[in-house]
Amino acid sequence: MKILVCIKQVMESGSPIKIDPSGKWLQYSQSTRFEINKYDEYAIEEAIQIKENFKDTQIDVITVGPSHASDVLRRALGMGADEAIHILDEAKGYRPPAITAEWITAFVKKETYDLIFTGIMSDDEMNAQTGVMISQILDWPCATAVIKEEISNDRKKMRIEREIEGGAKDIFDITLPCVLTIQTGINTPRYPSLSKVLRAKKKTLQIIPAKTLKTAEQIPSLETIQFPEKTTRGIVLKGSSQDKAKALLNILASKTLV
């Protein structure tokens, strides 16, 4: 069994956000910190759990991004992935998912994977498109928001549960090869182990310069980014903590809510 997990490096949540003077993307500084997209950690963990069941499994991880994005590949290797591929793209700014999907599939077409996992979306751009696009380019079946999976003993299909509105789950049998986009809560991602981290540091990553790949043409253009207008429609309570507590209770009492 050969699994490819597509992962992404995103800006650490809680990092201060500054907009570049061009108004087209964020401005990163020396103090900007990056981390692995949290949804992707669940995707890596799920692949590792499959490997624990099917010992002959190989897990490859792939990312698209600038040189510092290699940190997430090393983290994945530290968790237990076997090989790592870095599609190196130093371009700054917004890269629509169609481009990422096209580049990843260009690599996939040269290999023979049984499964491709992605996180359901990325924390930063929140598009939730890349995994579905990869499946369509490859003409593989795809299930999104997967919260449970189990591979059949003959390894030809898997039973999956995908989350739908209201927290119910639709159950499907899906034929391999397929693409699954993984929802949080499917497992508890492990921390990288020290021995694996040390090995990951020495591991050679396969680098593919993005320049060498064909780029999708039908893509949206990012015009501007801005801070959302502060449309606080409510009242911001002021004063000491005690003042705020009293004010809150008075308001709730006046509405007979307490």
Add this chain to the structure above:
Amino acid sequence: MTKKITIIADHDGKNIKPITWELFAFAKKIQAHEKADIYFFIIGENTKELAQDISIHSGCKTYAMDVLGTNNYHGQIYKKILIPFLTKNPADYILVPHTTSGMDYAPALSIALKGSCITAVEGIHNKDNVLHFVRAMFGRKIQADLSNKNLGASSPQVLTLQAGSFKPFKLDQNDIKNINIIHEAFDCLEKEMIYKGCQPSPSKGSNLAKAEVIVSGGRGIEEEENYKYIEMLADIFPRSATGASRPICDYGWAKYSQQVGATGTIISPKLYIACGISGATQHLEGIRDSQFIVAINSDPDAPIFQVADICIIEDLTDFIPIIVETAKKKRPTN
């Protein structure tokens, strides 16, 4: 030249879902920018009456496709029906609900139809004669304007609409003379993905749906044991329940049956108190129908403050004990 907008309707087999009418409002906004005809498309096992409902209340031609095995959303079948249909009946704009089903097929449509895809659109405006689609990024702390100005003339724009972004719009008429539907049945052979049933939501039967007051905790509680503050605050209200944001359910600090949001329980209490919840899109979607919202968060930029009636910038672990203490003191005099 008149453009063509195709809306993919959302329904539960019995009723058209409100997001369909929000998509109609979205289409009307595109129509204000350029001349366009609006069509609806609906897939299901028994779509004739649903299609009539759409056609009466929109005045638009509606294509209805009966396909066995689509009583519940089925991604592979949807794609197998939609792609040939939209190839034969090309649209300039394909409007899809940003639901767990819409998200599952919309990006595939854009690839198959050689178009572009913008997901979770929340707004639209015209700038220098170019349509800008507005969507949230970076945990709703950034808003992005995207356009399709560089798209090829024959390439469709696939757009998914975030629920609650536009007021649902439908015509107030019941004249069956307006019905204009094309109803077909279709067999779809699908072997790669087979529906095996549905696992009910863990929140089914939980008290979240009935509670008058719901107090929820989010990542701001920082540690599992701090969930006690949420319970402490809920205790001062009769008929109250405790809820949680998705991340803390994922951490195992609260049960999934307590999850408030689009993929948990959609709530409509008289009072909702969000503690340490930043306000992810899917959470906001689940609390929209609350009558009164109080938000407690130490981050003044938290998006939850944009929907709250009362905003309190405080750390919940310090502030909740103060509220509880103050409430106890007040009670005898009330």
